[in-house]
Amino acid sequence: MDPITNPYAPGAGSQPPELAGRAEVLERTRVTLARVLQGRPAKSFMLVGLRGVGKTVLLNRIFEIAEEAGYRAALVETPEGKSLPEVLLPSLRRILLQLDTKEKVNEVVKRSLMILKGFAKTLKITVGDFDIGLGIEPSEGVADSGDLEADLPDLFEAVGRAARARGTAVALIIDEVQYVAEKEFSALIMAVHRLSQRQLPVVVIGAGLPQLVGLAGKSKSYAERLFDYPQIGALATEDAVAALVEPARREGVAYDTDAVAEAVRMTNGYPYFLQEWGYHSWNAASGSPISKDDVKIATQSALSSLDESFFRVRFDRLTPREKAYLFAMAGLGPGPHRSGDIAARLEVAVESIAPVRSSLIKKGMVFSPAHGDTAFTVPMFDEYLSRQQRLS
Ligand SMILES: Nc1ncnc2c1ncn2[C@@H]1O[C@H](COP(=O)(O)OP(=O)(O)O)[C@@H](O)[C@H]1O
Ligand SMILES: [Mg+2]
Numbered sequence: 001m002d003p004i005t006n007p008y009a010p011g012a013g014s015q016p017p018e019l020a021g022r023a024e025v026l027e028r029t030r031v032t033l034a035r036v037l038q039g040r041p042a043k044s045f046m047l048v049g050l051r052g053v054g055k056t057v058l059l060n061r062i063f064e065i066a067e068e069a070g071y072r073a074a075l076v077e078t079p080e081g082k083s084l085p086e087v088l089l090p091s092l093r094r095i096l097l098q099l100d101t102k103e104k105v106n107e108v109v110k111r112s113l114m115i116l117k118g119f120a121k122t123l124k125i126t127v128g129d130f131d132i133g134l135g136i137e138p139s140e141g142v143a144d145s146g147d148l149e150a151d152l153p154d155l156f157e158a159v160g161r162a163a164r165a166r167g168t169a170v171a172l173i174i175d176e177v178q179y180v181a182e183k184e185f186s187a188l189i190m191a192v193h194r195l196s197q198r199q200l201p202v203v204v205i206g207a208g209l210p211q212l213v214g215l216a217g218k219s220k221s222y223a224e225r226l227f228d229y230p231q232i233g234a235l236a237t238e239d240a241v242a243a244l245v246e247p248a249r250r251e252g253v254a255y256d257t258d259a260v261a262e263a264v265r266m267t268n269g270y271p272y273f274l275q276e277w278g279y280h281s282w283n284a285a286s287g288s289p290i291s292k293d294d295v296k297i298a299t300q301s302a303l304s305s306l307d308e309s310f311f312r313v314r315f316d317r318l319t320p321r322e323k324a325y326l327f328a329m330a331g332l333g334p335g336p337h338r339s340g341d342i343a344a345r346l347e348v349a350v351e352s353i354a355p356v357r358s359s360l361i362k363k364g365m366v367f368s369p370a371h372g373d374t375a376f377t378v379p380m381f382d383e384y385l386s387r388q389q390r391l392s
Helices: 023-037 055-068 084-100 107-122 148-165 182-198 210-226 237-250 257-267 271-284 292-308 320-331 339-346 350-362 381-391
Strands: 044-048 072-077 170-175 202-208 373-376
Touching: 023 044, 023 055, 023 202, 044 055, 044 210, 055 072, 055 170, 055 202, 072 084, 084 107, 084 148, 084 170, 084 182, 107 148, 148 170, 148 182, 148 202, 182 202, 182 210, 202 210, 237 257, 237 271, 257 271, 257 292, 271 292, 292 381, 320 339, 320 350, 320 373, 320 381, 339 350, 339 373
Parallel strands: 044 202, 072 170, 170 202
Antiparallel strands: none
16 A cells, blocks of 8 residues: 555654554543642653554653643653753753743752852853853852762752742653762652652653662662652553554555554554554555455564664664574573573673672663563564574
């Protein structure tokens, strides 16, 4: 069928034509945002799940919902190797400047800008040329101690006071939280704790791979009190069906029942894969309805396109030892696997590969679902590795 009207959207962060099966998270978002806006206590949350389950597109949607609810919202991503303050500052600056542009200068907002400036100065953060506003002097004695766990709470409190002075609220939405350094994560927890103590209208919503839950370290008990960690996973069968069928239906195209069943089976209901199978099935079909044979043809092209992009992206950046570790895991099946079994397969001592395992966790390739267990952060990654091994 005409590839121009193909409705599916495979790709990291690509908004799907049908955001299937996520009503519960979106409802939780609405309730949380409305409560915070009214100055009522509400638990922030971090979406936790494997790659390709739809965390980023949910955060995009949450950003829209926040703005619709009257929030000043920021959506940032923490890339590997960049500090959380560096990532947050430009957005906080933008939000404070927006709060400042109303008719008469607001002293509270102005003071918050001074605090932001002092914070940036202390951390020696230069964001381009970090011009916070003409005539704003950095404040002294607040958010400028150089200790992030003390300064970030001060800064968030200042932002909260500025928002409250303007009768609005702020949503800080952070993607790829697993890359936040432990110390910074702990500062974030402290900052959210301060907000909740002072009942200030700032909400933090995050998303990341399962390893983010372990980042809390010594602030673990705070983290558990302040954050919920809703699991985002594969779609239930009826939602997976809707993710495939609805976008086509809107274009006047149907699926044979066994065609949908085949696609759901091949994808295990994982959102990224559903988009890929939908996309390739559409292109393979000569007309409506899309048949099981079309889906089978699509399987070939869907897999090769996944192998060239989704699966490969991060794999290419790994060291040979890290790759060997993953191949050993894949040889054992989908997982999770015991460290001892992986070591045995590599014919080495467990202790000798512990550093490789840690660096794979840091790089977001694997996580530890339970002590001594290791699992892939990418669904069906073992099958990808097996395909690669057969090729080499
Ligand atoms: N609820 C959903 N229903 C259908 N497709 C979805 C859904 N959520 C995400 N997708 C699709 O899955 C792919 C991956 O989404 P993304 O948000 O990048 O995942 P993650 O951030 O968890 O890695 C995208 O192509 C997106 O269109
Ligand atoms: Mg993402």
